Amino acid sequence: MRDVYIIGVGMTKFGELWDKSLRDIFVESALSAMDDAGVDHIESMFVGSMTPGLFVGQEHIGALMADYLGAAPVPAVRVESACCSGGMALRLGFFEIASGNSDIVLVGGVEKMTDSADVTAALATAADQEYEVYHGITFPGLYALIARAHMARYGTTREQLASVSVKNHHNGSLNPRAQFQNEVTKEQVINATLIADPLTILDSSPVSDGAACAILVSEKYLKKPAVKIIGSGAATDRIALHQRDDITELRAVKVSAERAYRMAGIGPENIDFAEVHDCFSIAELCIIEELGFVEKGKSGPFIESGNTMLEGKIPVNTSGGLKAKGHPVGATGIAQVVEVVEQLKGTAGKRQLKNIHIGLTHNMGGSGASSVVHILKLVE
């Protein structure tokens, strides 16, 4: 496989972008990434998006975005894997360059959720429609089940869950592109409106609009400093929660991470920081266990004692994560890459980490039925 590098990234502010359309925000982020990379052309495009058909009545957005970017006739395709559509777009762009077919590829993600009347129902199409959704459950309920099981089995506390939101809101307060730039306290998280017991609205990522893009290249267009994709792993799991052996385990996360570590030839001990898929506070706990940052069942105390804060042992979601930065679902996987690239290049402003060389992105679909992990390394 040929080496693949990221030479530019760009994203819109995340939030309620009511004065901009789906195509507007994608093109804004694409031009921003091309400007950052200093390139004036691309050879191919991958657009991650979960359900523009249900959110804004528009499918075929690979071609649409190529057209409105002024990039037609370049090949363009949409990639969907629910909330990890963005991460999958990165992976497929990586394959296209690794194969030798193209030397410069734009990968992006976009979602326009706030124009939709029934976001929860649209998101629920990522669960098993016949065996889960039909019976009335949606994602807050599915993640609440995981939270209850994790609390029962491992003694994880309500306060430990809240500490994820507190940390991520703090990080978001340092990120000018975050949807929420306010701090919250543990008490505020715990006493906020209950969504699905034990999760409150402050355990939950918001409904967001946004887009993010990255420019991938082969050696041919490499400009240093750049970020090399040294590992890519993806995996799936049973889609319905009730069909898994243990709902506190996210098998697709574990397997996708193992594959990415293997490709990179490193282990979790070599990761300096990570952006992970904290769609609900409980998700961040389970994920850092599956990624190998902490032993299974011990994420609660690990997070509560500050190990994943900006100044901690392994900072997680320095961007504010899905919780505070926002979660326009198809865009999230690429926005994670934007954060890791900016941290590695030292342009992350007030939330800049020190002495970092290797970062990890983890993006997940549904209640974990699909997962994709990338490992990124600075090359100077």
Added chain:
Amino acid sequence: MRDVYIIGVGMTKFGELWDKSLRDIFVESALSAMDDAGVDHIESMFVGSMTPGLFVGQEHIGALMADYLGAAPVPAVRVESACCSGGMALRLGFFEIASGNSDIVLVGGVEKMTDSADVTAALATAADQEYEVYHGITFPGLYALIARAHMARYGTTREQLASVSVKNHHNGSLNPRAQFQNEVTKEQVINATLIADPLTILDSSPVSDGAACAILVSEKYLKKPAVKIIGSGAATDRIALHQRDDITELRAVKVSAERAYRMAGIGPENIDFAEVHDCFSIAELCIIEELGFVEKGKSGPFIESGNTMLEGKIPVNTSGGLKAKGHPVGATGIAQVVEVVEQLKGTAGKRQLKNIHIGLTHNMGGSGASSVVHILKLVE
């Protein structure tokens, strides 16, 4: 790039499959392809589907199909480019193997359209929602505009359009998996219910359920006779018809074909037969011009005089095409591959061609905003 081969194909019957669900038909075709290939595992999956969210309320079908195929935790992702979602799934599976990341990949396409209340509106999300669909036009209208322009500029006749449907219904009558296995006459086509002047219902592909899969491998799993993918090309065009310089030209088709020919190192004169995207009769005329089988503007007389029939100079849509075989949109691109592979291997039954070595598949999205072409060669 590593060489990529197709060692097995499978598909369901196309039609109104009311006793089977989306997952049922995909798994049926996947098992059939694995059986044909004689393999018991895969390393990765690509699922082409246009809009399962709007048709049956289910997204995230990469993971869903991996689960119900019993293939989890293999990586799985859905690929969407409107009606060429299937062809794009093949292309991305090709890249994954060509890159060296995997040695055996399942590519498939699926759509369940007959369960939906408003198929025309769901399909219209492949057009430009803001500048075309908002004003009331849907695909029959868009293709009728192309037909009128082709007739005005090149003298193409109503009878010539009808000859596409007559040929494709004849071929479908020889295909046991076709949705329609009845012959039609020119008079029947012309006098059928008018859908969008000049197109009647017998110029139009039907609403269908169906799925198709193929097994792609590297040299590692090659079993002969196999079919080698010697060319893959994709391209885009302005999405809205009114923004193109000339609506009788399908630029994405032309560019995608040029790219596929270049990769294969051959030209249209080397193609023995083809499956093309005849969503409406006029589409087949424009497409064979852009593929280089006949000079621009001369497809009408070319088809009318029998050149594209089973015994003609270059047989087109030997399967019955979208018109007679059926058009479950996401499945179509892979079903075209099934036909070409079976023809090359000599297992096409009553519609078997003789002395063929190289076949072409052409799959298209919307009114031609995206297009993907593959060139397939028998290796014995």
